[in-house]
Amino acid sequence: MDLSTLTYIFVGGSFALYFGIAIWAKAGSTGEFYAAGRGVHPIANGMATAADWMSAASFLSMAGLIAFMGYDASIFLMGWTGGYVLLALLLAPYLRKFGKFTVPEFVGDRFYSTTARVVAVGCLIVASITYVIGQVKGIGVAFGRFLEVSYELGLIIGMITVAFYAVLGGMKGVTYTQIAQYCVLILAYTVPAIFISLNLTGNPLPQIGLFAATSDGTAMLTKLNSVITDLGFAEYTAQKGNTINIVFYTFSLMIGTAGLPHVIIRFFTVPKVRDARASAGWALVFIAILYTTAPAVGAMARLNLMNSIQVGEVGAPDGNLAYDERPQWFKNWEATGLLKFEDKNGDGKIQYYNDKNKEFAAKAAAWGWKGNEMVKVDRDIMVLANPEVAGLPNWVIALVAAGGLAAALSTAAGLLLAISSAVSHDLLKSTCMPEISEKQELLYARLSMIGAIILAGYFGLNPPGFAAQTVALAFGLAASSIFPVLMMGIFSKKMNNAGAVAGMLAGITSTLLYIFAYKGFFFIKGTELLANTPANHMFGISPEAFGTVGAIINFAVAFIVMNMTAPVPAEIEAMVEDIRIPKGAGAAQDH
Amino acid sequence: MSDHDGQGYWAANIRLVTWLLVVWAICSYGFGILLRDALDTMVPFGGVGLGFWFAQQGSIYVFLALIVIYSKKMAQIDADFGVRED
Numbered sequence: 001m002d003l004s005t006l007t008y009i010f011v012g013g014s015f016a017l018y019f020g021i022a023i024w025a026k027a028g029s030t031g032e033f034y035a036a037g038r039g040v041h042p043i044a045n046g047m048a049t050a051a052d053w054m055s056a057a058s059f060l061s062m063a064g065l066i067a068f069m070g071y072d073a074s075i076f077l078m079g080w081t082g083g084y085v086l087l088a089l090l091l092a093p094y095l096r097k098f099g100k101f102t103v104p105e106f107v108g109d110r111f112y113s114t115t116a117r118v119v120a121v122g123c124l125i126v127a128s129i130t131y132v133i134g135q136v137k138g139i140g141v142a143f144g145r146f147l148e149v150s151y152e153l154g155l156i157i158g159m160i161t162v163a164f165y166a167v168l169g170g171m172k173g174v175t176y177t178q179i180a181q182y183c184v185l186i187l188a189y190t191v192p193a194i195f196i197s198l199n200l201t202g203n204p205l206p207q208i209g210l211f212a213a214t215s216d217g218t219a220m221l222t223k224l225n226s227v228i229t230d231l232g233f234a235e236y237t238a239q240k241g242n243t244i245n246i247v248f249y250t251f252s253l254m255i256g257t258a259g260l261p262h263v264i265i266r267f268f269t270v271p272k273v274r275d276a277r278a279s280a281g282w283a284l285v286f287i288a289i290l291y292t293t294a295p296a297v298g299a300m301a302r303l304n305l306m307n308s309i310q311v312g313e314v315g316a317p318d319g320n321l322a323y324d325e326r327p328q329w330f331k332n333w334e335a336t337g338l339l340k341f342e343d344k345n346g347d348g349k350i351q352y353y354n355d356k357n358k359e360f361a362a363k364a365a366a367w368g369w370k371g372n373e374m375v376k377v378d379r380d381i382m383v384l385a386n387p388e389v390a391g392l393p394n395w396v397i398a399l400v401a402a403g404g405l406a407a408a409l410s411t412a413a414g415l416l417l418a419i420s421s422a423v424s425h426d427l428l429k430s431t432c433m434p435e436i437s438e439k440q441e442l443l444y445a446r447l448s449m450i451g452a453i454i455l456a457g458y459f460g461l462n463p464p465g466f467a468a469q470t471v472a473l474a475f476g477l478a479a480s481s482i483f484p485v486l487m488m489g490i491f492s493k494k495m496n497n498a499g500a501v502a503g504m505l506a507g508i509t510s511t512l513l514y515i516f517a518y519k520g521f522f523f524i525k526g527t528e529l530l531a532n533t534p535a536n537h538m539f540g541i542s543p544e545a546f547g548t549v550g551a552i553i554n555f556a557v558a559f560i561v562m563n564m565t566a567p568v569p570a571e572i573e574a575m576v577e578d579i580r581i582p583k584g585a586g587a588a589q590d591h
Numbered sequence: 592m593s594d595h596d597g598q599g600y601w602a603a604n605i606r607l608v609t610w611l612l613v614v615w616a617i618c619s620y621g622f623g624i625l626l627r628d629a630l631d632t633m634v635p636f637g638g639v640g641l642g643f644w645f646a647q648q649g650s651i652y653v654f655l656a657l658i659v660i661y662s663k664k665m666a667q668i669d670a671d672f673g674v675r676e677d
Contacts, residue, residue: 074646078619081651085615088658089608093665207648211637219638237639239627246624272676274666281658288651295647580601583674 006398007146014184014402015161018177018409022165025173030442033170034101034421035268040175042275046282048175049266051182051406052414053080053257053283054290055131056138057471059185059407063386064379066298067305070236072246073298079250081284081291083257086483088280091258092267094490094579096276101268102418103261103482104426110489112572113497114431119504121426123481124261125419129455131260131474132415136460138408145336145384146401152461158409159457166413167449171269171421174413181406186289188403192387192396193293196300199390206296224303230314231306231353232360236299242540252547256475259483262411262418273582301382304389309352309374315367320349329388333381340376345369352377416456420449473515476543480507480550488558493576499562507554514550515543600672607664611657618645618653 027033040048058080066073098106103124108117136155143154165173190206197209201220214220225235234240257263266283267276308327312319323341333339341350345368352374355361361371384404387396424445429436436444481504488495488503518532530536532543541549578584622630623646631640641649669675 071643071646074623077647078623078650081654082615082619085611085654085657089611089661210648211639211644222638225638237643243624247620250619250624274662274669274676277658277662277665281655281662284655284658288655292648292651577597580604581597581674582669582676584676 001394003394003397004148006394007401010395010398010402011146011405014180014406017180018161018165021176021180022169022173025169025176027168027170027172027442030101030425030438030445032172033442033445034425035265036170036172036175038269038271040269040271042270042279043282044179045175045266045270045275045279046284047182047286048178049263049279049283050286050290051178051185051410052266053263053287053411054185054407055411056135056142056404056408058290058294059189059404060138060142060383061380063294063297063301064382066295067302067382068379069240070234070299071239072241073295075246075249075253077291077295079253080257081287082250083254084280084284084287086254086258087263087267088277088284091264091486091490092276092280093273093582095264095486096267096270097273097579097582097584099268101265102421102425103264103486104422105430106489107485107500108426108430110572110575111485111495111497111500112569113501116485116497116501116504117426118431119501120482120485121422123477123504123508124422127474127477127482128261128415128419129452129459130477131262131471132412132419132452132456133459134471134474135408135412135415136456139405139412140460141380142384142401142404142408146398146405155457155460158405158412159453159460162409162413162416163450163453166416166453167446170445171265171417174417175266175269177413178410181410182286184406185403185410186286188399188401188406189290189297189383190293192390192392192400193297193300195392195396196304196386196390197296200300200303206293206300210296210299220303221299224299224306227303227306227310231310232357232364233354236302242534245534245537245540245542245545248541248548249545252479252545252551253475255483255551256477256479256547259478259481259486260474261422261478261482262414264486265418265421266414297383297386301386301389304386305377305382306352308389309350314353315363320351322349324348326350327389329385332388333385336381338376338378338381340374342373342375344371344373350374412456416449416452419452420445423448423452476511476515476547476550477508479547480511480554484551484554484558488555490576490579493573494562494568495558496562496565496568498565499558502561503554503558506557507550510553511546511550514538514546518543596672597674600668600674603668603672604665607661607668611661615654615657619650622646623650 031037062076065076095106100106104117104120107120108114139158140151140155143149143158144151147154165177193206194204197206198204200214201209201212203209203212212220214223221237225237229235267279270276270279309321310319311321323343350373351369353364353372355372384400387400424441428444429441484507485500485504488500517529521527534540622642627642627646630642634641
């Protein structure tokens with residue numbers, strides 16, 4: 001069967017499954033819409049959390065980042081998994097004990113302040129909307145490539161799919177579709193990785209293949225290092241960034257992960273406090289399967305890519321692939337514009353090397369090379385192109401398409417749910433119109449979901465200039481605002497309303513200003529205060545890594561303001577003591 | 592709050608969490624980043640060594656183990672202090 005028929009079968013089949021689940025798991029109450037009736041088994045919730053968490057960025061972009069960053073990409077591997085330890089040990093059990101539906105609701109009650117609640121809603125919406133734009137883009141790209149429709153049409157099909165099951169099923173429908181989506185995406189990620197690891201190293205486990213020897217006896221990573229350094233690139237396994245930035249960046253991703261509202265609300269769906277603890281562990285099990293495979297995928301994809309272009313000895317007349325003999329995958333990706341070749345020296349052969357390395361460029365000039373001819377190799381295509389580059393069967397490629405779509409859809413649905421529950425529950429029901437009935441609130445929850453989908457779709461069709469920066473921004477915002485306020489709410493009995501509000505505002509503002517200073521105010525080109533280069537960064541800390549500093553500012557400002565303002569009322573101190581004790585979590589459900 | 596030792600429970604909890612976070616920091620920031628080169632030199636394998644392994648594989652397994660240990664130990668502490676959910 002040809003590739004496009006297989007792709008339609010795999011993608012169509014997985015979508016039929018999601019729709020079926022949505023109809024079966026329709027939400028009938030706000031409890032089901034916001035928290036799936038708190039009846040989700042911890043393993044099921046762990047799987048749903050994993051799908052919720054692993055976005056198009058994890059599925060499509062991360063292995064590409066690893067392939068081109070090498071060791072330095074450990075930032076993402078450790079940052080995006082280490083946050084689950086913080087979530088399990090510091091936040092999830094207590095927030096589940098608190099027993100409400102949204103993150104701003106906790107902030108508002110704990111800090112006895114509607115202002116705090118509204119500020120938290122603001123932080124949540126800004127962080128979630130910026131994040132969802134990236135997902136929507138991923139949906140458009142994946143549909144465009146695999147269903148051979150335009151980006152715009154792909155995006156609209158994707159948004160209608162999400163709208164159908166998220167609006168109908170709420171948290172309940174989203175949870176069960178996410179479980180199905182997890183199964184699809186993890187198969188799609190690991191199957192090609194196993195094939196490629198077998199091909200290169202003879203070991204089926206990519207986690208072991210990464211450190212195994214290739215057929216000629218040299219270690220895979222040694223080979224990769226020599227292949228790329230021979231072409232003037234930096235060594236794959238060497239550290240390139242400065243250590244302070246790596247530490248701050250990793251920490252920022254860790255606390256950002258723990259503070260992302262769409263992940264936190266998943267822990268409101270389990271029956272008990274101890275289920276919340278266990279569920280964070282299960283979530284990490286399911287995430288770790290992909291995250292420990294990704295480094296192997298990245299390294300092996302890079303090696304395969306280099307070897308398929310530099311087919312012989314570097315510098316030898318027949319060492320480079322002739323453009324006319326380029327394989328089918330090369331042509332497919334050229335058509336999308338994500339891969340671009342330019343025959344600079346007119347010899348009809350492809351020279352792919354690092355022409356920014358002056359020493360090597362001089363050597364290359366002696367061979368008649370006139371600059372790197374692979375003028376564009378988009379990092380995001382690595383996972384999608386990988387099975388084709390490695391020559392795997394068509395059904396594997398079709399499976400990867402279904403997996404990429406599952407990853408983008410599941411995260412988009414989770415984010416939209418976090419946004420709609422914050423709007424309907426925290427803004428409408430609790431702040432603006434408290435008199436509405438549960439039925440009306442459920443209706444408003446569905447309407448705000450539709451609103452969020454339309455808004456996300458609009459930004460997807462008219463991407464603002466900053467679309468590429470959005471993920472880093474979302475983590476920075478969550479790290480500098482939501483994580484610290486939740487920590488202080490649980491671990492300090494003395495933190496008061498004024499301290500919390502001042503801390504959140506100081507954290508989020510300082511982080512935004514630092515990002516804007518290097519990337520332009522509201523990402524408008526030309527308004528940067530300083531060029532975004534490591535030499536200009538404060539202590540070498542890049543804007544993406546600034547969430548850590550923002551969090552420190554948040555804590556510091558909160559404690560200073562707390563000491564200057566009225567102490568916490570006694571009943572709030574009692575409430576904090578109650579949150580810390582697991583007993584009685586069941587009773588807290590009805591409110 | 593009268594039928595159990597709330598303060599003792601919280602202190603036991605904080606002690607456990609502190610130890611686990613120390614291990615968390617040593618394995619990721621220590622072994623994976625700051626001590627990476629030293630570990631690679633001491634235990635080389637696969638063209639790199641233990642430091643690189645911790646940065647791209649080992650730390651994730653350690654994170655997983657930490658959550659499992661926390662979950663198990665907390666269940667025990669809950670029971671010891673009589674605050675277990677019914």
